[in-house]
Amino acid sequence: MYAVTGATGKLGRLVIEALLKTNPAERIVAAVRDTAKSKDLAERGVIVREADYSRPETLGPALAGVEKLLLISSTEVSGRLPRHRAVIDAATQAGVSLFAYTSMLHADASPATLAVEHRQTEELIVASGLPAVILRNGWYTENHLMALPIALEHGAFVGAAKNGRFSSAARQDYAEAAAKVLATEGHAGKTYELAGDRAYSLAELASEVSRQSGKTVIYNDLSEAAFRDVLTGAGLPSDLAGLLADADTAASRGALFDDGGALGRLIGRPTTVLQSMVAAALRH
Template sequence: MLVTGATGQLGRLVIEALLDIDPAAKISAIARDGKAAAALAARGVHVHVADYDRPETLDAAFAGVDRLLLISSNDLGHRLPQHRNVIDAARKAGVKLLAYTSVLHADTSTLGLAEEHRQTEAAIRASGVPFVMLRNGWYTENYAASIPSALQHGALLGSAGDGRIASAARADYAVAAAKVLLSSQDQAGKIYELAGDASYTLSEFAAELARQSGKAVAYKNLPEAEFKAVLVSVGLPEGLAALLADSDAAASQDALFDDSRELSALIGRPTTPLTASIAAALAG
């Protein structure tokens, strides 16, 4: 089996999960930088240096691959052509199962980032390669990244209003991907809507952060444009700031909510609770 984006935040965790579940599994990985993947190679993972933007490198890496995890690119606005290169390489290699990390409720989501996922899902379906969609919800780490600033200023900023967010730890989604790749059951055609067992509002997030840190932290809701401007002012690239602000605004309408508990059913345990994720962030 082959994991793309193996040196990224999710990819590394997927490799760890695969090794935990089945150390004997034949695992290959794609990385753009061989040096960055040296630690994976040291653990016995077969590393291919390849790039989504260079189809010729993908063709060589995919030879003999049975199951493939396509971790979505983080190159916003350019992901579809990159993903198509991977899909084409998978088709030519005769891959028997392509698992794709999409986004929660991709077919109906109002998140701006969902469009590239919808287009990628359509390209996968059209390719004829057997597929399974892993529609990942929000990573709790996306909000935990704001904890240092929230503690410094006594305020957690956002545009999510009272929308409920059913996030889970990135590691939970990684285990789910590993379980699907190693499953003895036929996964072709399945669509998993993956989210945390419990949900919270950002006001509740701020209250839990205040409780654990012993510092006063309150949630301050901002209009989407104002929140984006704040993110740009602290150094975030324009595109990323727009994405985060848009996602928060969509979250205010419950775009990041799901109560199906498909994620915990797939991984065979409860998802990581918000309290644990905040504690981990505070511990550094």
């Protein structure tokens, strides 16, 4: 039996859908904080269980009978480590045969502040002795395209990445990879650096949006502090704005670039190209 934590989140739902393509619903556990948000999954036969990272007493029952578990990292901006530790402890007690974790690209060496808790979580997993696979996900292309409406309105994307290149991929690509490692054998003990096949700079992103939209859109590179201020001015919490601005600075140093091709090999197809994602975003 497979279990996916955070199963009602954007990534979690896609992992569940990918698993359903090759596995019966009664073999899949959607481990969620709020079961009311997963009624649609239950109606399709997926087993829905409460699993709240911040309430460890829910985790043991959620993992009963589970053989392979995917821990999707908590969406909390900080303080994720105790939550992750609780899931690792519960998985150890449950005796899962494979523990998969969604980490961050090059988490062991990345200068990004976002990588710190991922690195610490990886260390906890190793120390636990669990048979584990680490999925170091690169940047999601959707992260950039969230700013598309504002970029079209103002004629510019803003950031602090300079000419840094993003080997990003679609959330769907990462979801298929996670489902693949759960549903197939031979992944324990491995760490996958998962990234898109084709990298791009933010200036190239702006150029592609210009080409497809017919509107002039440029990339305006800012200092990290100025970009943080733009993000807070747009309504983001200051701590999240700081982490995202820091991630752009890390990207300028190559932290979000990878040309190893592991993601495409794992999912058995080329990763989703930027051009098609821009086209889809413009349609919607």
